[in-house]
Amino acid sequence: MFTSTPVLPSKFLHLKHLSVDLNAMTFPPTYDYCSLISLFDASPSLETLVLNVLQRKMLHESIVGDTSNLRQIPGHRHDRLKTVKIIGFSSAKSVVELTCHIIENTASLQCLTLDTTTGHPWHSCLTNYSGKCLHLRVDFLVEVGKGLLAIKTYVEPKVPSRVKLNVVEPCRRCHDLEPLS
Numbered sequence: 001m002f003t004s005t006p007v008l009p010s011k012f013l014h015l016k017h018l019s020v021d022l023n024a025m026t027f028p029p030t031y032d033y034c035s036l037i038s039l040f041d042a043s044p045s046l047e048t049l050v051l052n053v054l055q056r057k058m059l060h061e062s063i064v065g066d067t068s069n070l071r072q073i074p075g076h077r078h079d080r081l082k083t084v085k086i087i088g089f090s091s092a093k094s095v096v097e098l099t100c101h102i103i104e105n106t107a108s109l110q111c112l113t114l115d116t117t118t119g120h121p122w123h124s125c126l127t128n129y130s131g132k133c134l135h136l137r138v139d140f141l142v143e144v145g146k147g148l149l150a151i152k153t154y155v156e157p158k159v160p161s162r163v164k165l166n167v168v169e170p171c172r173r174c175h176d177l178e179p180l181s
Contacts, residue, residue, distance in 0.1 A: 023054035054088025087119030091146035
């Protein structure tokens with residue numbers, strides 16, 4: 001099982017664009033997404049990060065209903081990172097903690113996209129040939145609602161005004177999403 005992502009410091013000195021795909025049908029609930037911070041630290045020239053953490057069934061500890069504080073990961077400045085996109089953003093506590101860490105430690109951040117959907121444009125009713133979104137399972141839509149609540153509660157308050165925050169969610173025309181409170 002994955003428990004960490006060990007990386008030697010400054011191993012990827014010239015890496016500017018990184019795409020990490022951790023999606024799986026059921027991703028190990030023991031994986032701590034914050035372990036990816038060592039990968040960012042090993043990439044001092046990193047400007048663009050795309051992180052796919054899509055899970056069909058979320059088994060990680062959810063931040064929704066959790067009364068404990070978010071972990072603070074000390075140090076680790078990411079001085080060149082400008083664009084971050086997280087596909088499959090959920091209420092998984094370590095995903096929220098990683099997102100907050102990026103916001104708080106990246107003075108160069110210009111755009112943060114949190115995609116609570118599957119991340120594929122053809123799933124959108126605006127681009128789909130049928131004019132209707134593909135069917136999303138009820139449990140996936142429940143997790144989307146929790147992910148949106150996590151964004152509103154934990155992420156939005158930390159986003160500086162200089163950063164453009166894009167939140168992608170399923171089409172409300174095709175999916176009856178009731179916001180969680």
